[in-house]
Amino acid sequence: MVLRARGLTRRYGRDSGLVRAVDEVDLDVPAGQALAIMGPSGCGKSTLLHLLGGLQRPTGGQVWLADRRIDTMSEWASARLRRDSLGFVFQSFHLMDELTAMENVELAALLAGQPPRRARQRALHLLERVGLADRAAHLPSALSGGQRQRVAIARALCNEPLVVLADEPTGNLDSAATLDVLRLFEELHTAGQTLVVVTHDPRIAAVADRVISMRDGAFADDRQVVGAATGTVYGRRR
Amino acid sequence: MAGRLLFICQLLVRDLRRRRTETVLLLVAITAATATLTLGLTLNEIADRPYQQTRTATAGPDVIVTPRTTGQAALDELAARTTAAGVTDHSGPFPIAYLTMTAHGRSAHAVVEGRDDAPVSIDRPAVTDGTWVRPGGVVVERAFADALGIRTGDTVSIDGHPLRVTGTAVTAARATYPYAGWHYSGSVLVERGGLVWVDRSDIATLAGSQSLSYTLNLKLADPAASATYPVGDQLTTWQAIDRLNGRLYSDAQMTLLVGSWLLSGLALAGVAGIVAGRIIGQRRRVGLLKAVGAGPAMIAAIHLAEYLVIGLAAAATGLVTGWFAAPVLIRPSAGLIGSVNAQPPALRTVIAATALALTIAVAATLVPVVRAAATSTIHALADAATPPRRRRWRIWLSRRLPTALLIGVRINARRPRRARLVTVNTLITTTALVAVLIVNTQAVHFDLGYTALANPRVERGEQATLVLTVVVCVLALVNAVVSTWTAVLDARQPLAVARTLGATPGQAGVGLALAQLLPAVPGVAVGIPAGIGLVAFVSIGEVQYPPGSWLLATALGVLLAVAALTAVPAMVATRRPVVDTLRSAPT
Numbered sequence: 154m155v156l157r158a159r160g161l162t163r164r165y166g167r168d169s170g171l172v173r174a175v176d177e178v179d180l181d182v183p184a185g186q187a188l189a190i191m192g193p194s195g196c197g198k199s200t201l202l203h204l205l206g207g208l209q210r211p212t213g214g215q216v217w218l219a220d221r222r223i224d225t226m227s228e229w230a231s232a233r234l235r236r237d238s239l240g241f242v243f244q245s246f247h248l249m250d251e252l253t254a255m256e257n258v259e260l261a262a263l264l265a266g267q268p269p270r271r272a273r274q275r276a277l278h279l280l281e282r283v284g285l286a287d288r289a290a291h292l293p294s295a296l297s298g299g300q301r302q303r304v305a306i307a308r309a310l311c312n313e314p315l316v317v318l319a320d321e322p323t324g325n326l327d328s329a330a331t332l333d334v335l336r337l338f339e340e341l342h343t344a345g346q347t348l349v350v351v352t353h354d355p356r357i358a359a360v361a362d363r364v365i366s367m368r369d370g371a372f373a374d375d376r377q378v379v380g381a382a383t384g385t386v387y388g389r390r391r
Numbered sequence: 392m393a394g395r396l397l398f399i400c401q402l403l404v405r406d407l408r409r410r411r412t413e414t415v416l417l418l419v420a421i422t423a424a425t426a427t428l429t430l431g432l433t434l435n436e437i438a439d440r441p442y443q444q445t446r447t448a449t450a451g452p453d454v455i456v457t458p459r460t461t462g463q464a465a466l467d468e469l470a471a472r473t474t475a476a477g478v479t480d481h482s483g484p485f486p487i488a489y490l491t492m493t494a495h496g497r498s499a500h501a502v503v504e505g506r507d508d509a510p511v512s513i514d515r516p517a518v519t520d521g522t523w524v525r526p527g528g529v530v531v532e533r534a535f536a537d538a539l540g541i542r543t544g545d546t547v548s549i550d551g552h553p554l555r556v557t558g559t560a561v562t563a564a565r566a567t568y569p570y571a572g573w574h575y576s577g578s579v580l581v582e583r584g585g586l587v588w589v590d591r592s593d594i595a596t597l598a599g600s601q602s603l604s605y606t607l608n609l610k611l612a613d614p615a616a617s618a619t620y621p622v623g624d625q626l627t628t629w630q631a632i633d634r635l636n637g638r639l640y641s642d643a644q645m646t647l648l649v650g651s652w653l654l655s656g657l658a659l660a661g662v663a664g665i666v667a668g669r670i671i672g673q674r675r676r677v678g679l680l681k682a683v684g685a686g687p688a689m690i691a692a693i694h695l696a697e698y699l700v701i702g703l704a705a706a707a708t709g710l711v712t713g714w715f716a717a718p719v720l721i722r723p724s725a726g727l728i729g730s731v732n733a734q735p736p737a738l739r740t741v742i743a744a745t746a747l748a749l750t751i752a753v754a755a756t757l758v759p760v761v762r763a764a765a766t767s768t769i770h771a772l773a774d775a776a777t778p779p780r781r782r783r784w785r786i787w788l789s790r791r792l793p794t795a796l797l798i799g800v801r802i803n804a805r806r807p808r809r810a811r812l813v814t815v816n817t818l819i820t821t822t823a824l825v826a827v828l829i830v831n832t833q834a835v836h837f838d839l840g841y842t843a844l845a846n847p848r849v850e851r852g853e854q855a856t857l858v859l860t861v862v863v864c865v866l867a868l869v870n871a872v873v874s875t876w877t878a879v880l881d882a883r884q885p886l887a888v889a890r891t892l893g894a895t896p897g898q899a900g901v902g903l904a905l906a907q908l909l910p911a912v913p914g915v916a917v918g919i920p921a922g923i924g925l926v927a928f929v930s931i932g933e934v935q936y937p938p939g940s941w942l943l944a945t946a947l948g949v950l951l952a953v954a955a956l957t958a959v960p961a962m963v964a965t966r967r968p969v970v971d972t973l974r975s976a977p978t
Contacts, residue, residue, distance in 0.1 A: 208891065208970050229895045232809070236893020247888045247973060251781040251805055259790070261892045263797060269790040292781065 155219055155347050156182035156205060163200050163370075174200040175369035177214065182316070182349060183349045187287035187342040188371060189358045190351045192367035198351040199320050201367070205349065206318045207231040208237050219315055236265045240309030242383050244321035248293040254304045255289040261311035272311075279307035280295075283337055299330025306337055317341065320348040323357065335360055395689065401698050404639040413665050414701060420661040421751050422712065423703030423862050425744040429713025430855075431647035432740040434640045442563065442633045445517070451563030452513045452608035453617040455627050457487070461576065468605040475901040479612050482513035484605035485591075488598035489573050492587060494547040498718055500573040500584030501535075502565070504606065505550060505594035513608040515590065521558025526590045528557035535568035536584025538847065549597050554589065564608055566635035569577030569847060572627075579624045583846065611958070615690060628716040637826055638939045646830070649857035653823045654866060655747060660815040661870040662755035666698065667809070668877045669921060677763050687764035695753070702752030706745040710736055713744070780807060793896060798902025802882045807883075810910040813953075817911040820867040821949050822925060823920025827860050828945055829926045832937040839940040843883050868956060875907050875957040879964040882906070886965065887972035898963040903961035904954060911953045915946045 154329075163175040185236045190198045198260055203209040205216060207223050223234055235241075240261075248257045255276050257265040262272035280286045283303040293301050302322060307316050322338075323331040331354065341361045342348055350357055358364045359380070366374035407414050428656035445451065458468045485504050494499035506524050512698075516530070521543035524530050529549065531541050536559045540545060544554045564573050565586050573584025589597060611617055617628040674908045677690055683694040685693075699899075714736050732879050789800040830852070886899045919942050 175663055203970050208892075209968065229897065230895050232890060232895035232898075234893075235891060241891045243973065247884070247891075249801075249888065251801075252786065256786060260889075262890060262892050263790055266794070272790070312893075379897055 154181045154217070156180070156349070157217040158205065158214060160214035161201070161204055161207065161211050161216060163197070163286040170264045172235055173370045177209070178370075178372060179374075180205075180365075182347060183256075183344045184315075186346040186363055187338070187361040188350070188362045189290075189356060189361035190349065190367060191355075192373070193351065193363060194353075196351070196367040197370035198367045202318050202320050202349065202351045206241060207234055208241075210266075229289060236261075237312060238315045240312070240314035240317040240320065241321045242302070242309050242319035243319065244304050244324035245376055246293070246298075246305045248301055248304060248308075248327070250293055253290050253292055254285060254296065254300075254307075257293070258311055261308050265312050275311060276307070277308055280304070282310075282340075284333075291344075296329060298326045299321045299333045302326060302330065302334050303337060306341075310341075316347045316349060316366075317353075319348065321352055322350065323352065323354050354386055372376045392396065399693050402693055403700060406697050407700070410633070410669065411504070411670060416663055416873060417662055417698070417701045418708065419869065420665075421702055421748050421865060422709045423653060423866050424910075425706050425709025425860060426657045426659040426712040426716065426749060427647055427654050427709075427859065428568065428651035428747055429736065429740055429744050430717050430858075431644055431651055431718040432743060433713060434644040434647070442636055446563035446629060447559055449517050449561065449563050450513055450515050451512045451620040452482070452610040453614045453629055454620055455564055455606060455632075456625065457572075457604060457606040457627075458625050459577070460580075461604050465605040465726040467601075468607055472607055472609065475609075477528050477611050477613065477616060479816060480512055480513040480610035481607060485607075487606050488594055488601055488603055489576060489584075490550045490601075492539075492547055492585075493550050494541050494545060497539060499535070499539060500582055501549060502584055503594060504584045504586065504588050505591035505603075506588045513610050514562060514957045516560040516562040516564075518558050520559045520655075521556070522589045523558065524588050524688040525557060527555060528590065528594055529554040529770040530553050530558045530560050530588040532558055532565075532568060532571070533559045533561050534847070535571070535587070535951050538568055539587065543555060549587070550599065552597050554593075558627065561589065563629065565604075566632045570635045570638065571877040576604070576865075581624070590948040628909050636761050639848050640851060641853035642907070643849060645929060646852060646855040646859055648862070648882060649826070649925065650823070650855075651747075653819050654862060655751060656819045657816065657863065657866045657870060658751050659755050660812045660819070661749055661866060661873060662698075662729040663759075664809065664812050664870060664874050665906065666756045667759050668873075668880070675728075675969070677766055684973070690764040691760050694763065695756060698752040698756045699761075703745070704746040705752075706748035708750065710744045747765055752784050780805065786973060794898045795901040795905055796888060798886070798894065798899060799905030802878060802902065802906035803909060805885070806878070806881060809874060809877060810903050810906070813871075813907055814914040815923055816867055816870045816874065817914030817953060818921065820863060822921040822945065823859065823863040823889050823940060823943050825919050825922025826926050826943045826947065827856050828937050828941060829923065829934065830856055832935055832941075851957065868952075871907065871953055871956040872960065878903060878906055879960055883964065884971045887969045890965075890969045891973070896962075900958070900965040903964060904957045907957035908954050908959075911950060915949050918949070919946060935962060 158178055158180040161175055161178040161180070162173070165174060174375055176197070178201060190201065191196050200209065204211050204224075206217075207226065212222050215222055218234065218238055221234070223231065223356060226234065242330055247349070249260070252260065253272070258279055259272040259276035262267065262275050277289065278288065280289050283306055285307070286299055288296060288300060293304070295302065302325075305377070306317075306322070309319075319326045319338075323334050326334060333355055338348060338350065338357070342362075348361075352358070352359065362378050364374075365372050366377055403489075455468060456472050458465045460468055466484055472478070473481045485506060487505070489501045490501050490503050491498050508523065508525065518530070519533050521530070529547060531539075531547075537541070541556055542561075543556050543558050546553050546558060548554070568585035569582045570585035571586040572581055574581050594603065615630070618630050620626060620628050622628055622631045678689055680693070688756045785804040789804070792800060882903060886894075886903070890895055890899055892898070923936065
């Protein structure tokens with residue numbers, strides 16, 4: 154298992170104000186799996202993603218990434234883990250406004266200590282992979298929402314992470330841009346990239362080979378999808 | 392019109408109440424500059440008024456003649472003066488001797504003047520404690536007594552003769568200690584010394600073998616005409632004495648006036664930093680006001696009114712602070728009488744302080760206020776922050792740097808104006824500190840006046856320097872913390888993103904601190920020659936420079952202080968959970 158959680162819990166408040174955002178969740182994600190976590194707003198799916206990525210500390214339970222327990226790691230070790238083994242994609246992209254698409258992508262590699270030249274080559278390769286090589290020198294303000302999200306995905310892939318964690322990656326996108334991102338996820342999945350995607354969008358579930366439904370911080374349903382990633386659910390390829 | 396004014400006032404009061412900390416910081420920054428300027432400008436009045444009051448109270452002379460000759464020759468020379476044209480009255484000649492007085496184990500030059508018990512028409516020293524002269528006793532000029540720690544009833548020794556101090560007094564016929572005009576007989580080099588009065592019958596004994604000099608006080612029909620008299624070692628006028636008393640404050644005054652320029656610069660940088668942060672916070676309100684019909688002029692008026700009110704309040708606070716602090720800080724000579732704060736500050740002081748405060752307020756706010764007024768309504772309503780600037784070469788350069796430096800350089804590249812304010816802040820601080828260092832290094836080449844007593848002029852200069860240093864440091868500290876905190880708020884989102892990409896909290900915190908430290912380096916580098924140049928510019932004599940190691944230590948000290956001041960808020964900022972920042976700062 155590349156990602157494993159046992160009794161994972163995150164609570165806020167106390168007494169009558171106690172909220173169980175994530176309530177004793179057990180999860181195993183094998184390498185290469187595309188996992189979609191779905192559920193209504195406030196069910197705890199984003200919190201679960203943050204716990205799995207070490208952005209938040211659980212109040213209970215354990216998380217392992219590639220057999221390394223991460224919930225007890227120091228901030229420094231968590232940062233190193235995120236740098237080397239995890240890639241994040243957010244609903245609102247979180248690109249640096251003053252950096253070009255290329256510079257945004259290479260930032261992850263630079264923070265990981267890669268030489269500037271190699272970071273630039275890697276960024277260019279990834280922008281080609283997400284179909285934005287011709288937009289490498291553009292600032293985020295000159296890109297469409299879908300293009301921005303593809304840049305964010307390229308950035309998440311920059312350090313060849315074990316797992317890509319995506320939080321509502323199509324939440325801010327129109328239909329056309331959503332299809333672009335879905336195609337990209339499908340390609341990643343086909344290439345063997347482990348994906349954990351939190352989403353409202355049922356179309357994303359179509360590219361996943363496993364879908365978990367959450368309610369009130371717990372898993373309500375966990376099902377394998379047969380024949381996923383065929384590309385038939387979300388329309389024709391251009 | 393009335394409705395608009397009422398609306399502006401309502402918003403003004405609410406803003407001032409809602410942002411109390413920022414309002415207080417603005418007030419402190421501008422007040423520091425205006426108070427120092429008031430102090431500097433007030434010293435003239437403080438020195439001048441008591442002398443005039445003393446002159447009136449003691450029937451001060453217009454012209455004082457002390458010939459170089461001694462004995463009968465001096466008396467003959469002075470006799471002709473009493474009948475000169477324009478002279479209406481005189482007192483003296485009084486015998487004087489230039490001797491040494493010892494009290495409490497400390498010695499100082501003393502101009503000993505022989506007086507009679509009976510009062511005279513011109514120059515009747517006002518006894519401030521004890522009684523007037525009598526045989527075997529001595530009356531000590533009050534500032535001189537203060538310097539030596541003498542009180543009525545003490546026993547002092549003049550050239551080995553013990554005398555009992557019968558009282559202390561003040562006069563307008565000689566400048567106060569240390570400018571009483573002591574010199575070796577026949578010499579024109581005046582040394583530091585004080586004035587004492589003894590009974591006329593005692594002075595010959597005290598002088599011993601030294602032949603007596605004589606001094607004559609003249610009253611003119613037109614006191615102002617004395618200004619035309621040639622002042623020298625044999626003759627002085629009441630105007631010259633007034634100026635001489637003013638020398639006590641001249642160093643302090645120069646320090647405070649130059650300091651007020653530097654503090655104005657610091658205040659400007661500080662206010663600009665605070666205002667920039669406030670305007671960002673008020674962006675949405677600008678949009679709302681525009682949406683309901685307020686024009687750019689109205690928007691500008693609303694914001695400017697707030698800073699003008701703060702500026703006026705700071706001017707008033709600075710005036711009051713400076714006016715009341717001046718006598719406490721500078722201590723007008725004890726050798727004069729009268730209350731120094733009996734009258735309000737001079738109009739020119741009020742105008743200067745108010746103009747300075749308003750200039751700082753308007754100069755620091757005009758650009759962001761005009762920019763806010765010109766912002767498009769939709770953009771302002773969206774509460775979108777001004778997009779960070781792209782500095783291509785800095786981004787290119789930072790790619791080759793370690794992570795913390797990369798973060799620091801890129802934070803500065805986003806907001807170059809804030810980085811420039813940091814540079815200005817450290818430039819002025821270093822300039823001030825280097826100037827203070829040089830002033831303290833000055834060796835007194837010709838300290839005429841052998842005595843262990845401190846020079847009151849130097850003392851006052853040092854006190855003014857100390858006050859200036861403290862105020863500069865406090866203001867620089869406030870500016871550094873405000874600047875860092877503004878940077879923290881602005882860089883929250885990019886730092887949070889960097890942390891999701893693997894930057895550690897330590898790297899993010901150090902990056903933030905470096906963002907403040909990097910622009911401080913050129914400020915410190917330029918501040919050292921600027922401090923040297925400032926002292927060279929305002930100094931009259933030769934400037935003695937401190938060793939290079941001292942300057943280097945000052946530069947490193949400033950940089951270390953900036954690093955320490957910025958590290959704390961930077962580290963606090965990086966403790967905030969990344970997730971919270973990412974949720975609250977959509978891109």
